[in-house]
Amino acid sequence: MSASVLFDSPGPRTVARHRAYSVVAAVLIVVAVAWAVKGFYDHGQFAYDKWEAFTTPSYVQALLVDGLLQTLLMAVLAIAGALVMGTVLGLGKLSDHRWVRWPAAAIVEFFRATPVLLLMIFIWYALGIKEDSSGFLAVVFALTLYNGSVLAEVLRAGINAVPKGQSEAAYAIGMRKSQVMSIVLVPQAVKIMFPAMIAQCIVALKDTALGAAVLAPGLMRVGKAIYTELHNQVPTMAVVALLYIVVNLLLLWLATWAQKKYVGEKKLQVAMVGTMDTGRGV
Amino acid sequence: MDAVTSNFDLFLKGFGYTLFLFLISGLLSLVLGTLLVACRVGPVAVLRWAGGWYVTLVRSTPLVVVFAFFQFAAPMLGIRFGWVDVHIGAFDFTSFFAIAVVALTLYTSCFVCEALRSGVNAVPLGQAEAARAIGLTFGGTMSQVILPQAFRASVPPLASVLIALIKNTSVAFIFGVGEAVAQMRIMTNNHSSERTTIFLAYAAGYILIVFVFSFLANRLERHWRVA
Numbered sequence: 001m002s003a004s005v006l007f008d009s010p011g012p013r014t015v016a017r018h019r020a021y022s023v024v025a026a027v028l029i030v031v032a033v034a035w036a037v038k039g040f041y042d043h044g045q046f047a048y049d050k051w052e053a054f055t056t057p058s059y060v061q062a063l064l065v066d067g068l069l070q071t072l073l074m075a076v077l078a079i080a081g082a083l084v085m086g087t088v089l090g091l092g093k094l095s096d097h098r099w100v101r102w103p104a105a106a107i108v109e110f111f112r113a114t115p116v117l118l119l120m121i122f123i124w125y126a127l128g129i130k131e132d133s134s135g136f137l138a139v140v141f142a143l144t145l146y147n148g149s150v151l152a153e154v155l156r157a158g159i160n161a162v163p164k165g166q167s168e169a170a171y172a173i174g175m176r177k178s179q180v181m182s183i184v185l186v187p188q189a190v191k192i193m194f195p196a197m198i199a200q201c202i203v204a205l206k207d208t209a210l211g212a213a214v215l216a217p218g219l220m221r222v223g224k225a226i227y228t229e230l231h232n233q234v235p236t237m238a239v240v241a242l243l244y245i246v247v248n249l250l251l252l253w254l255a256t257w258a259q260k261k262y263v264g265e266k267k268l269q270v271a272m273v274g275t276m277d278t279g280r281g282v
Numbered sequence: 283m284d285a286v287t288s289n290f291d292l293f294l295k296g297f298g299y300t301l302f303l304f305l306i307s308g309l310l311s312l313v314l315g316t317l318l319v320a321c322r323v324g325p326v327a328v329l330r331w332a333g334g335w336y337v338t339l340v341r342s343t344p345l346v347v348v349f350a351f352f353q354f355a356a357p358m359l360g361i362r363f364g365w366v367d368v369h370i371g372a373f374d375f376t377s378f379f380a381i382a383v384v385a386l387t388l389y390t391s392c393f394v395c396e397a398l399r400s401g402v403n404a405v406p407l408g409q410a411e412a413a414r415a416i417g418l419t420f421g422g423t424m425s426q427v428i429l430p431q432a433f434r435a436s437v438p439p440l441a442s443v444l445i446a447l448i449k450n451t452s453v454a455f456i457f458g459v460g461e462a463v464a465q466m467r468i469m470t471n472n473h474s475s476e477r478t479t480i481f482l483a484y485a486a487g488y489i490l491i492v493f494v495f496s497f498l499a500n501r502l503e504r505h506w507r508v509a
Contacts, residue, residue, distance in 0.1 A: 209344030
């Protein structure tokens with residue numbers, strides 16, 4: 001809602017008042033930032049040797065290849081698995097047969113309400129914590145199960161959001177249920193779901209950091225290795241956070257672009273589902 | 283099943299910490315999130331800009347990284363929680379708990395802010411225009427027309443943010459709080475042959491909490507639904 005509807009355009013006195021507020025707020029923010037910078041400075045966090053690692057090729061390579069690349073790989077595998085699982089369960093939840101619909105709904109509800117970390121640790125134990133690859137696999141499987149059940153719900157909501165006339169018209173010209181789904185409903189639903197799906201990719205990517213609890217590879221492990229060696233916890237975590245933020249902002253930008261291109265002003269109302277741009281699926 | 287039933291007090295204690303984390307950081311996030319949204323929709327450009335950046339940066343960062351950064355950075359900024367040492371019954375609230383509450387609050391308040399903002403945006407423009415047309419002032423328009431509807435419209439997204447918070451409290455386990463996941467790990471280590479039962483029992487605990495909360499949220503939403 002544009003603010004201009006709510007009040008008349010400000011007169012000279014209000015403009016002056018707002019300017020005064022701005023100055024006060026700016027001063028407060030500058031003081032807070034300066035206080036933080038001074039705190040870090042007093043503890044030598046800006047010393048060159050704390051940051052040297054991030055200009056040294058071998059450390060940068062470790063961060064990008066063993067860290068970022070592994071993190072992205074886990075996220076991509078999990079999303080690919082989640083898409084398959086989400087499609088199967090989402091269509092299962094829309095089935096006409098009770099014996100398909102109920103188990104699908106039960107699986108979706110179970111994995112959506114269970115914390116990813118609990119799932120991850122269980123899978124890690126089940127795979128054997130001594131194995132080298134079990135951390136990686138635990139992250140991938142746990143994220144697949146969680147995001148798959150969220151995507152199932154997104155798919156169901158997307159298909160329900162297609163106007164009813166579409167399926168009625170398709171039945172009227174004699175299509176079977178499978179044809180109505182695959183030719184008419186799913187292609188339109190995917191278009192509506194696109195931004196919500198990208199938002200779920202962001203959630204999956206952020207959740208790969210939970211792999212720290214199961215000794216999985218990725219940015220957290222490389223970060224920990226760097227700060228145990230060099231005792232530069234704050235700079236390392238800042239760099240790790242920055243890498244996550246850059247990738248996530250790229251995805252967010254992609255989601256906004258897809259929203260404009262494919263969905264327009266129509267909004268998908270998916271209550272309790274994991275779309276991030278409305279604050280869901282944190 | 284023996285592992286869970288014979289250690290049922292530990293099971294309950296774990297979920298007790300989970301609930302305390304949820305209630306305290308949930309309330310604080312609602313307060314901080316409301317302040318943030320006031321900054322973001324208010325007339326002061328500097329605050330709008332600062333609020334926008336805070337939300338964008340923090341919500342793009344994984345919760346674990348927020349936790350770790352805060353844990354490392356807070357002592358350097360003179361923020362120490364050594365004074366937090368409260369014991370209520372079987373529960374000990376120490377600096378680990380305090381750090382977890384602050385980190386969860388810093389993270390969740392961004393999503394609360396976005397949920398409230400989507401509520402304000404959900405109020406149709408015509409409502410504001412009609413309120414102005416019948417001569418209500420800015421204060422009247424906001425308090426009588428916009429905010430009551432915005433608050434109701436933001437109940438569903440707020441509920442999902444808080445449900446996510448219930449599950450996110452599990453991250454506190456990595457940073458030394460003895461909540462449900464931490465107890466589940468200890469129990470699994472002691473009774474590794476029963477790990478599936480133990481996992482299902484803890485999952486059931488979370489599912490129960492989430493379902494009770496979303497049932498209450500649904501009731502509230504239906505009660506307050508805007509026609």
